[in-house]
Amino acid sequence: MLCSPGILKDKGVLSINRRNSDFIMRYNPRRLFPLVDDKLKTKELALQHGIAVPKLLGIIEIYHQIKQLAPFLETLDDFVIKPSHGSGGSGILVVTGRSGKNFCKAGGDLIDFDHVAHHVSNILSGMYSLGGRNDHAIVEYRVKFDPFFAAISYQGVPDIRVIVFKGIPVAAMLRLPTRESQGKANLHQGAMGVGIDIATGKSCGGVYRDKICKVHPDTGESTEMIEMPHWSKIIELAMKCADTVGLGYLGVDIVLDQDLGPLMLELNARPGLNVQIANGVGLLKMLDQVESLKEVPSSLQERANLAVELAQKLD
Amino acid sequence: MGRNVVRVWVLFLTVVGLSICYYKFAVLGLPLKPQQDTEVWTVQAKISFLGDGGPAIMELYLPNIIPGYLKLDEDFISGGFGFSVSEEGDNRKAQWAIRRARDLKNLYYRIAVARSDHQVMWQSHPAFPKAPDYPEPYASAIRSVLDEARTSSADIATYTAEILQQLNSQTPNENVKLLRNKAGSAEQWVKELINVLQGVRIPARILWGLTTSDASSYSQLEPLLQVHNGQKWLTFDPLTSERGIPANFFSWQVGSKPLFHLTGGEQVEVTFSVVKSYKEQIEVARSGAKYASSIFTDYSLLSLPVQSQSIYRLLLMVPIGALIVVFMRTLVGISTFGTFMPVLIALAFRETQLFWGVLLFSLIVAIGLMIRFYLERLMLLLIPRLASILIIVVILMLLISLVSHQLEADRLLSVALFPMVIMAMTIERMSITWEENGARDAILQGFGSLLVAILGYLAMTNEQLMYVMFVFPELLLVLLAASLWMGRYNGYRLFELYRFREMKKIER
Numbered sequence: 001m002l003c004s005p006g007i008l009k010d011k012g013v014l015s016i017n018r019r020n021s022d023f024i025m026r027y028n029p030r031r032l033f034p035l036v037d038d039k040l041k042t043k044e045l046a047l048q049h050g051i052a053v054p055k056l057l058g059i060i061e062i063y064h065q066i067k068q069l070a071p072f073l074e075t076l077d078d079f080v081i082k083p084s085h086g087s088g089g090s091g092i093l094v095v096t097g098r099s100g101k102n103f104c105k106a107g108g109d110l111i112d113f114d115h116v117a118h119h120v121s122n123i124l125s126g127m128y129s130l131g132g133r134n135d136h137a138i139v140e141y142r143v144k145f146d147p148f149f150a151a152i153s154y155q156g157v158p159d160i161r162v163i164v165f166k167g168i169p170v171a172a173m174l175r176l177p178t179r180e181s182q183g184k185a186n187l188h189q190g191a192m193g194v195g196i197d198i199a200t201g202k203s204c205g206g207v208y209r210d211k212i213c214k215v216h217p218d219t220g221e222s223t224e225m226i227e228m229p230h231w232s233k234i235i236e237l238a239m240k241c242a243d244t245v246g247l248g249y250l251g252v253d254i255v256l257d258q259d260l261g262p263l264m265l266e267l268n269a270r271p272g273l274n275v276q277i278a279n280g281v282g283l284l285k286m287l288d289q290v291e292s293l294k295e296v297p298s299s300l301q302e303r304a305n306l307a308v309e310l311a312q313k314l315d
Numbered sequence: 316m317g318r319n320v321v322r323v324w325v326l327f328l329t330v331v332g333l334s335i336c337y338y339k340f341a342v343l344g345l346p347l348k349p350q351q352d353t354e355v356w357t358v359q360a361k362i363s364f365l366g367d368g369g370p371a372i373m374e375l376y377l378p379n380i381i382p383g384y385l386k387l388d389e390d391f392i393s394g395g396f397g398f399s400v401s402e403e404g405d406n407r408k409a410q411w412a413i414r415r416a417r418d419l420k421n422l423y424y425r426i427a428v429a430r431s432d433h434q435v436m437w438q439s440h441p442a443f444p445k446a447p448d449y450p451e452p453y454a455s456a457i458r459s460v461l462d463e464a465r466t467s468s469a470d471i472a473t474y475t476a477e478i479l480q481q482l483n484s485q486t487p488n489e490n491v492k493l494l495r496n497k498a499g500s501a502e503q504w505v506k507e508l509i510n511v512l513q514g515v516r517i518p519a520r521i522l523w524g525l526t527t528s529d530a531s532s533y534s535q536l537e538p539l540l541q542v543h544n545g546q547k548w549l550t551f552d553p554l555t556s557e558r559g560i561p562a563n564f565f566s567w568q569v570g571s572k573p574l575f576h577l578t579g580g581e582q583v584e585v586t587f588s589v590v591k592s593y594k595e596q597i598e599v600a601r602s603g604a605k606y607a608s609s610i611f612t613d614y615s616l617l618s619l620p621v622q623s624q625s626i627y628r629l630l631l632m633v634p635i636g637a638l639i640v641v642f643m644r645t646l647v648g649i650s651t652f653g654t655f656m657p658v659l660i661a662l663a664f665r666e667t668q669l670f671w672g673v674l675l676f677s678l679i680v681a682i683g684l685m686i687r688f689y690l691e692r693l694m695l696l697l698i699p700r701l702a703s704i705l706i707i708v709v710i711l712m713l714l715i716s717l718v719s720h721q722l723e724a725d726r727l728l729s730v731a732l733f734p735m736v737i738m739a740m741t742i743e744r745m746s747i748t749w750e751e752n753g754a755r756d757a758i759l760q761g762f763g764s765l766l767v768a769i770l771g772y773l774a775m776t777n778e779q780l781m782y783v784m785f786v787f788p789e790l791l792l793v794l795l796a797a798s799l800w801m802g803r804y805n806g807y808r809l810f811e812l813y814r815f816r817e818m819k820k821i822e823r
Contacts, residue, residue, distance in 0.1 A: 002812040003819045013815055017645060018805035090751045118694035125697035127747070180753070189752055205821070212817045277814075280821035 012282030014273055019249075023287070027166070027248025028269050035245050036267040039138060040084045042245075049244045051237065052263045054080075054255075055141040063124055066117050072139075073103075073116070080143075081116070083123040084136040089186040091128030093119050094142060094156070106155055106183045143263060146256040148229055152176055152194075154218040156183025159255045160196070160228065162238035163271050163283070166248050167296050169235050169307045170286040172196040173278040174203060174228070175253075179218045185253075187274040192216060194223045195279030199311040201231030207277040234262050235304050241267060285314055321803045325796045332792030339787060344385070344431065349782035353429050355387065355594045356527050358534075358565060360424045360587055364580040366416025371579035376568040378426060379407035382560055385431035387594075392423035405437045405569045416580055428565070429594070437541075437548045437569065441518035447510065453497075456490035457514050471517055471544040472558070478511065479540075479556035505538045505553045506571065518543040522550060523574070524566040527589050534587045536567060536574065565589070616785055624785075629662075631784040634794050636661050636771040641801050643767045648810030651764040652744045656737055660764070661771030663733045669772055673765065675733065679711050680761065683742040684749075691746070705739040 008015075014023075035041050046053045057079060058072060073079070077098065083091040093116065094106035102110040122128070123137040149158045156177030163171045173193045177183045180190030187193050192213065194206040203226040206213045215222050228234065238252040241264055251271025254262050276282050289310050290296075297303055339345045362375060377400070391398060396411035411422055449457055464477035482491055494511070498504035502521070509519040522539040539560070540551045548569075550560045560566065568574060577583050616627050636658035643649045651657050664672035686707050690700055712733065741764070749757035774780060784790055807815075 001816065003816045005807050005812060007819050008807055008812070008815055011818055011821075013807075013811075013818060015805065015807045015811055016648075017808065021803065021805045090747075114694070121694075121696060127697050188756070207817070210814050210817065212820060277817060280818070282818075 008282070012284035012286075012288075013276055014283040014287065016273060018284075019270075019273065023165075023249040024270055028250075029246075032246050033269055036247065036250075036269045037087075038084050039082065039086070039266060040136060042267055043138075045244055046241070046264055049240065051240055051244060052260065054143055054257075054263050054265065056138065057141060058139040060120055060124065060137040060139070063121060066120055069117065069120065070113055073113070076139075078142040080140050081120060081123070082138050082140070083128040084138055085126075085129035085133070086123075086135075087128070089184045089189065091119075091123055092184070094183065096142065108155075143255045143257050143265070144259065146229065146258045148256070149174075149176070151219055151221045152216045152223055152226075154179050154183075154216070156181070156185060157255055159185050159253045159265055160234055161268075161271065161275065162234065162252045162254065163275060164238050164242040164250050164252060165287055165290050166293070167239060167242055168290050168293075168303050168310070169198055169238055170290060170310075171275045171279060171283055172198055172234075172238075173275045174223075174226075176216060176223070178208070178216070187272065192223070193274050193278035194226075195275070195281075196228060197279075197311070198235075199308040199315075201228045201234075202226065203228070205278060205280040207274060210274075210277065212277070212280070229256065230262050232304065235307070236300050237262050237264060239300050239303055281314075286310060289313070318803055321799055325800045328792045328796035328799070332789045332796070335789040336787045339789075345786055347783065349778060353594055355427055355429050355592050356384075356565070357425060357427045357590045357592065358525060358527070358587065359426075359590075360585055362422040362424075362575065362583065362585050364416075364420055364577055364583040366413075366418060366420050366580045368415065368417050369579050371413050371416035371420070371577065373411040373422065373580070373583075374576040375409050375411075375422075375424065375585070376572070376574055377407045377409050377424060378565070378567045380405060380435050380437050381428060381566050382435055383430060383562060384428040384565060387427040387429055389424070389426040392425075394421070396420075396422065405439045406572075420580070430562075439548075441520070441543050443516045444513045444518055446514050446516055449514070452493065456493045457511050459490050460494070460511065461515055465515075471542060472549055474515070475512065475517065475519075475540075475542045475549070475551060476556060476558060479508070479551055479553070482508065482511070483554060483556050501553065502538050505540050508540050508553055512542060520548075520569055521571050522548075522560075522566060523568040524564050525587055525589060526561075527563045527565050527591070532588045532590050534589045536587070537564075539564070541569065616788060628781060628785050629665075631788060631791070632775040632781060633658060633662075634791060635780065635784070636775050638794055638797060639771050639774055640767055641798055643763075643770070645801050645804060646808060648808030649763040649767060650760050651767050652741050652748075652760055653737075653764075656741060657764050657767035657771055659734050659737050660768040661775055664768065664772040665776055667733075669769065672772070673769065675715065676738075676765065676768075678715070679708060679733070679738055680742055680745065682711055683708055683738065684746055687742050687746045691750075701739060701743055704742055705735060708735045708738045708742070 035045060040056075040059065043053050043056055057076065060066065060069060078096050080095070081093045086092065095103045095116075096106055097104040099110055102112050103116060105111055120137045123135055126134045129135040143157050145153075145157045152158070153176045158174060158176045160172060160174050162169050173195050175185040175187065176192040176194060177185050178190055178192055182189070185191050187207070190209065192206060192208040194203045196203055203223055206215075206223045208217050214224055234254050234256075237254055241252045242250045245267060247267075247269055249269075249271075251268035253265040253268065255265050257263050273283070293306075297306065340347060358378075360375070362373060364371075364373065373396075379402070391409065393411055396413045398409065398411050400407060400409050402408075409424065413420075448454075460478060460481055464474060464481055468474040468477045482494065484491060487495065494507060495504075498507045505521050509521070512519045519540060519542045522541045523536045524539065525534045525536060527534075538553065540553045541548045542551070543549070549558065551558055552561070575583060575585055616624060637655060640651070640655060640657055644651065644654075660672075660676060663676075667675060683704060687704055690703060695703065712735065745757050745761055748760060
């Protein structure tokens with residue numbers, strides 16, 4: 001039922017308390033948090049530094065603008081509306097198409113414009129933001145995810161989370177939406193996590209509801225030994241994000257668009273710990289290796305090689 | 316370095332907190348358990364005399380050093396007399412003075428004491444007396460007693476004991492009989508003993524005191540014998556030769572000076588009375604410490620008005636509740652709605668009692684949640700929606716009170732004590748969690764909050780804990796230390812051991 005602390009320590013499993021005190025507090029200066037907590041700022045910053053992101057279509061800042069939303073949305077076939085300060089994938093509305101006057105939600109449900117407007121007003125009133133502060137709503141390009149993942153995801157958009165520590169990728173996992181997660185890629189909402197070997201880009205293991213799982217719970221397809229497309233680009237993108245935002249311990253969420261390739265979806269200054277179960281290996285050993293490096297090379301290629309080297313050393 | 320600094324602070328705060336606590340317990344005698352009663356003796360001396368019309372000065376020796384007792388309070392009723400107290404060696408003397416003393420005058424001295432292990436001793440160092448020239452036939456009698464005692468003793472204490480043994484012997488010899496016949500009263504007997512001891516230059520004196528007993532409230536001064544062994548005064552019973560001050564002996568005066576001295580009056584009468592009563596031990600310790608004059612009692616919460624005391628009694632429990640929240644969240648890993656919401660709910664439980672509290676809380680949250688789900692469909696803005704929930708919570712509380720009153724279940728009337736804003740926020744947060752993370756998370760967090768609130772309630776209503784926190788508020792430093800320590804705890808939470816349970820299956 002329980003795992004003894006000795007075994008966890010032995011496997012180098014990072015605990016929440018330790019992550020908070022030894023990594024987030026030490027390597028993530030608080031003043032940089034707004035850069036990742038505010039998705040608008042993240043996007044601006046990414047664009048300045050040539051990082052590929054889903055295109056920003058519009059911003060709704062005040063209630064009054066909701067009136068102008070109807071004609072604006074007329075021009076779009078599909079889009080995503082999300083809160084600028086949302087956390088944990090909350091408050092994201094994905095519209096995949098239209099049916100007459102109605103919008104077609106990611107799950108297949110039809111909703112009318114009033115529903116969309118209410119959703120936007122909820123966002124503006126701060127329902128999804130930390131501390132309930134007033135927020136902005138973002139309308140952005142809907143990522144058309146790579147059909148590569150079609151067999152192992154249920155609605156929604158699968159994404160790849162890469163954990164970057166001091167500029168070096170230390171762990172990664174593929175997050176697959178399930179029926180239970182209602183198209184969301186957050187593990188605590190019921191999405192499935194599949195570990196990715198940093199060195200090879202191949203999937204290994206998997207976690208669903210905190211349990212080891214090697215097939216997608218809805219499609220029944222195996223999630224093992226899948227080679228990630230554009231793996232080196234993904235790694236590179238993740239490192240670039242870390243360099244740009246300046247946080248030492250960062251989670252980078254990347255989606256694969258069928259036309260545009262890897263796009264950075266959002267950044268997370270407090271990445272969770274599920275990546276450990278997904279990979280079947282604790283983070284701590286890798287983190288310790290990186291922490292004890294005297295010098296971190298500046299070139300992306302050298303760092304990618306270093307990551308591979310460190311990962312292989314552990315195996 | 317942060318970790319070591321925290322360790323130093325934790326150690327420092329704990330040591331300081333516990334030391335103050337120990338000082339108050341061991342030295343000031345504050346009890347660790349509530350409501351322990353202690354015997355309190357009120358000893359009164361009533362002085363009456365007839366004034367002869369002119370100026371009068373009344374001098375009376377007062378208790379000064381009282382081994383085995385702790386002075387709680389004393390007062391003087393002087394009725395028109397000028398009054399002063401002065402120290403005189405091991406004694407203390409009161410002086411009442413008046414310009415014109417006519418008719419019968421009454422003066423009172425009252426002291427309240429409690430038994431205590433508090434160690435006090437007479438400090439004076441007497442000079443060695445000169446050996447007197449005893450007249451015959453006493454000289455040879457005393458000489459023989461002293462010589463016989465000397466052979467079977469080692470020091471002043473045993474020497475004195477041996478002399479007393481001989482002089483109080485059941486089968487006295489001729490010498491002892493001779494000496495005994497000289498003394499008619501207990502006082503004369505002690506004086507005789509002092510006289511004998513002078514023969515070997517042992518300093519000795521009389522100790523006057525009262526016997527505290529339940530039997531009668533009137534009491535008289537009785538003499539004991541004291542000898543000085545070079546370091547301190549040792550006390551002996553002059554009749555039984557027993558060493559030490561009896562437990563119920565209340566020391567009043569040392570030396571052979573008369574108890575009182577009056578000029579300008581006659582027919583003096585001094586009567587003593589001793590009355591026993593009971594007092595809460597905490598009171599005893601507090602008033603005792605007042606005479607020991609300690610900063611910790613001057614600045615005690617017990618010196619506050621009773622009204623504010625009860626507020627602080629409650630306030631001091633809030634940190635305990637907070638600490639339970641910290642413990643449950645960082646060491647166990649239970650998630651709750653709002654950081655300190657469970658503490659507030661626990662405070663409300665104090666008024667409603669646990670069972671009804673839990674029942675009402677669950678009832679209101681459940682009904683509120685159902686209504687909240689309906690409100691979601693009305694698509695209200697956030698703040699008006701929160702206000703609506705708040706109003707609904709108040710209506711629910713009202714309904715429950717009215718219905719329960721009709722059903723004569725008056726217990727449920729206490730529902731009004733629930734913090735309604737907290738309830739409304741709980742409902743709102745729970746419904747958002749429900750929608751975003753599913754019913755499972757919402758219900759788990761709801762139960763988590765309730766569990767922490769119950770634990771908080773149990774700790775915060777613990778009589779012993781409330782008492783200890785109130786009397787020893789310096790324990791807050793220890794709570795702070797615990798909080799700092801948990802703030803640097805970076806090990807696994809109990810729930811993580813469950814969450815990562817699958818890790819042990821992985822061979823790698």
